[in-house]
Amino acid sequence: MKRLIHMLAAIATVAATPTIGAQTAAPPVPRTPAARSAPAPRDLELFIDGIVQDAMRTDHIAGVAVAVADANGPLLLKGYGQADVAKGIAVDPERTLFRIGSLSKTFTWILLMREVERGRVRLDAPVNDYLPAALRLPDAGFKKPVRVADLMMHGAGFEDNGLGYMLAGSGAKLLPLEEYLARYRPRRVREAGVAPAYSNYGAALAGAIVAHLNGIDYPALVERDILAPLGISGDATFREPYAPAKGLPAPMPAALAARVATGYSWAGGTFAPHGFEYISNVGPAGSGSASAAAIARYMQAQLAGGAPLYGPAAAKAFRTPMSGPWGASWAHGYMVSPLAPGLTGYGHAGATGFFLSNMVLIPDMGIGIFVATNTDTGRPLATRLPELVAQYFGGSGPIQRKGDPSLAKKAKDYAGVYLSTRRTYAGLEGFITTLGGVGSVRVSPDGYLITQT
Secondary structure (H helix, E strand, C coil), X not given: CHHHHHHHCCCCCCCCCCCCCCCCCCCCCCCCHHHCCCCCHHHHHHHHHHHHHHHHHHHCCCEEEEEEEECXXXXXXXXXXXXXXXXXXXXXXXXXXXXCHHHHHHHHHHHHHHHHHHCCCCCCCEHHHCCCHHHCCCCCCCCCCCEHHHHHCCCCCECCCCCCCCCECCHHHCCCHHHHHHHCCCCECCCCCCCCCCCHHHHHHHHHHHHHHHCCCHHHHHHHHHHHHHXXXXXXXXXXXXXXXXXXXXXXXXXXXXXXXXXXXXXXXXXXXXXXXXXHHHHHHHCCEECHHHHHHHHHHHHCCCCCCCCHHHHHHCCCCCCCCCHHHEECCEEEEECCCCCEEEEEEEECCCCEEEEEEECCCCEEEEEEECECCCHHHHHHHHHHHHXXXXXXXXXXXXCCXXXXXXXXXXXXXXXXXXXXXXXXXXXXXXXXXXXXXXXCCCCCEEEEC
16 A cells, blocks of 8 residues: 555655645845855865765665756766665766656746747647647536646646556556547546646646647657757656657667666665656656756756747746746746745756655756755655755745744634645545545644644
């Protein structure tokens, strides 16, 4: 049972949409990249060394890669520990590829915003306007169509499913993207735009839109419009190392596959290796693999305004929270994250079963931070490192707003057990995801909402 739930959670974000009671930062204080006092590279390296090495000891992480970059290029690229424990292969930030999970979605949103800038897609238009007939969504009795914008803020109204078929333990079990999306379409369980529910299917559907509009498969589109312009085609890919098969994109080249780190779990006092996790069924949502150096170049382009990936309209969109009851959490597919007071991060976290990653861009400071681990215990490091680096570059300390005493008087209105909107709503999968999707809320005497999952 535990393993089934673990597999279902793969390629989810390290931090999904904010839970009840999540802290919110005050409006960012305008800063310019030139206004920050950049530390000497050696100081930055020593600072990150301490954080990473402590986390590796405490949480038993086999390997870590870190990149810090600004609009001019990398400030730090460094690998720690082992990419392959048995073979004694060290993590190389230039060569070792990590699975980046849902961080892959940022590539999909960039490709989608390119189409918006070209005038070939409208964010307020129904997704069915851009999908091939086999993938068009039925109305399912709902009044509102699913719009393109709904995909970008995870508000399409889909249930979340995929247990036993979204991830594949073997490349032989993969389906072409469009075939998978047609065969395993989740039910719509609410009107679009009513409530958030993080959706790998929705992101994969967005990938199908851009691939359909361009007449090529998704991995080839990423290579043509993102990897090649950035000069990182040899260090990042959305392909996976399966045997060539009819209908599937060409597989990952063997030379590149040999550079992918092994994924581990910590069990019985040792690192237990695991085989490759195939995610091509929903590739636009999570099948990316990349080196720290490749993501540094990716961040550099975005911090410099987007060229050669996108223009001013997309650049503005990726820093603009969307409208809607939870739109402030999403800037056209990018997570909006409060960091130290006065600072806001934009990016995405990601996870497979055994890899954790995070990319946070901080425009007000002109820097981007990327971290990836190859062990299932790496979540705390992937979550915390960007905020700690932001504080080091000039943030004024951790977020801690004062509690609201009046909230304590309304404790009964909020306290209780809550069921996640991100779940399957029927059948065995519904039963299993319900067990794993329960959280509790209480109110502290000093006026804080305390959540526990």
